Amino acid sequence: DASWPTFQQVIDSAPGEQEEKLPLLPKRDRIIIMSSGTSGTPKGVSIQDPLIPTPLVTLVTKVPWRKHMMVQMSASMFHAWGWGNINLIIAHRATVVLRRVFDPKQAMEDLVNYQVEGIISSPIFLKEQLRVAVEGDYDVSNVKMIFSSGHAISPELIDGIHEKFGPILANYYGSTEASSCVIATGEDLAKDPAVSGRPVAGVRIKILDEDGKELPPGQVGRIFCRGRLTMKEYTNDRDKMVIEKGLLEIGDKGYLTEDGRLYVLGRNDDMIIVGGENVYPKSVSEALEPMPGIRDLFVKGVEDEETFARLAVWIVREDDEAGRSLTKKGVQDWVRDKLAEHSVPRDVVFVDELPYNPTGKVMPRQLPDSRIHGEP
Known part of the structure; x- marks a missing residue:
């Protein structure tokens, strides 16, 4: 909307000289992010502000981020997935295309009109956007990356995206509490759409049984993870973390392969016995x-x-x-x-x-x- 001022116009309109300098490092040592609240009331998650953002190294090397690129984002900015990507967008001096309410047809029109190069979203929105893209006559040749997280993505959707856009979909797995855990690149998903990915830089992942014993590759158990962005604590003392061997429980079941690939089967409390x-x-x-x-x-x-x-x-x-x-x-x-x-x-x-x-x-x-x- 041309009636909205740009950041530069806001800066230029400030009266007088701006003498106050920003500190080299933040004065506060933590970030507070709210969990999604699928199983109850959203929890306040306190994350230590990382001095060395090691997990970002994997995100920018495994996914083709480029400076000054045009990015379309439908991920919620007030949760970890959107908040993390906004930081990456700013770091790359990229331009972001946002809409207050997601509409798949509008998203495809924006993709063409703004010559979008990257899409940051979640499976529910990608599914709808893909449906419109397939039904309509849209030029998607400019899109170089699609980055998904926030919910499990099905092999059916992965195959559909690759057929329409090419093998450019990367999927990230983690949680608000654990932050970055694993990432599956377009190449990984093209070979095996069921894979969740490999650990990002600086992250340890283990599969433990109900007694906290580490399980060998191929055996299904509880997924535990820790990295530089893993939570420090909940803001409410009544909310408890599950820690084993220095690692935080994600709340999912899965298994690791011999070569370190993670497969997620579902939530711990999702599995039923029939x-x-x-x-x-x-x-x-x-x-x-x-x-x-x-x-x-x-x-x-x-x-x-x-x-x-x-x-x-x-x-x-x-x-x-x-x-x-x-x-x-x-x-x-x-x-x-x-x-x-x-x-x-x-x-x-x-x-x-x-x-x-x-x-x-x-x-x-x-x-x-x-x-x-x-x-x-």
């Missing part, structure tokens, strides 16, 4: 992603008085013939054809939309009860 078998909702979600007629979905285990746990899926239909013809049996048969019987969702709920928070994560507490609203 018929004596472990079921990870992420695997069911990935199986359903390619099903015609599904625009968006969320899979979760819910409590059941008879079987202790049951799998439920909430689905947003596409506004087309495939979407209108979706049925509970059709969804179950699709999963049954791709996964074992214990992974077939017992509840199927069709909804108009899923409740997302500003970081692009579904808020499970706001979903309708699958036992009441599920298809008969």
Whole structure:
């Protein structure tokens, strides 16, 4: 908007000489960032202000950041993912294209009009933007990087982005509390869309069992991480961290390979036991992603008085013939054809939309009860 002043105009309009000099180093030794609050009220996370930003070395060497580039950002700036990238944008003297409310069609028009070279976003927004990009006639040849985080990204979405934009998608995995953990480059994801990545510079990752014992490569356990940007403490003393062997628990389950690649299977509290078998909702979600007629979905285990746990899926239909013809049996048969019987969702709920928070994560507490609203 031409009516808004530029930073330079604001500086030039300041009266008199600016004699006060900024300190070489910040006077405060920490940064406070709010967690996303998917499992409850957002927590204040206190992070030590790093004198040597080692994790940034990986981000700028693995992802093709360049000075003065044009960047489109739909990541929320008041959470860790957006805040960290704003710092990178400033450091590269880049120009950032922002909108107060994300609209995929507007995002694609901005991408063309401003000749965007880099996209910083999260999977929920990328999925919608890709849909518009595929349906329309947009020139995306200027885009050199797409950087995603904030939520698990499906192999289906990765393949779609690579088909439209080329193998330029990089995915970052971490949390507000742990900050940078691993990164998967476009080359990594082109070889294996299921990989979460390799540790960023200065970060240690271990997989531990329920007793805190380190597990060998290939065995699934709790993911622990520590780096220079790992949290110092919560601002509220009642919120507790889980520390083992000097590392902070992320809250996810996964495993490491012999060569140090991390695979994330889902949240610790997401895994449910159905018929004596472990079921990870992420695997069911990935199986359903390619099903015609599904625009968006969320899979979760819910409590059941008879079987202790049951799998439920909430689905947003596409506004087309495939979407209108979706049925509970059709969804179950699709999963049954791709996964074992214990992974077939017992509840199927069709909804108009899923409740997302500003970081692009579904808020499970706001979903309708699958036992009441599920298809008969």
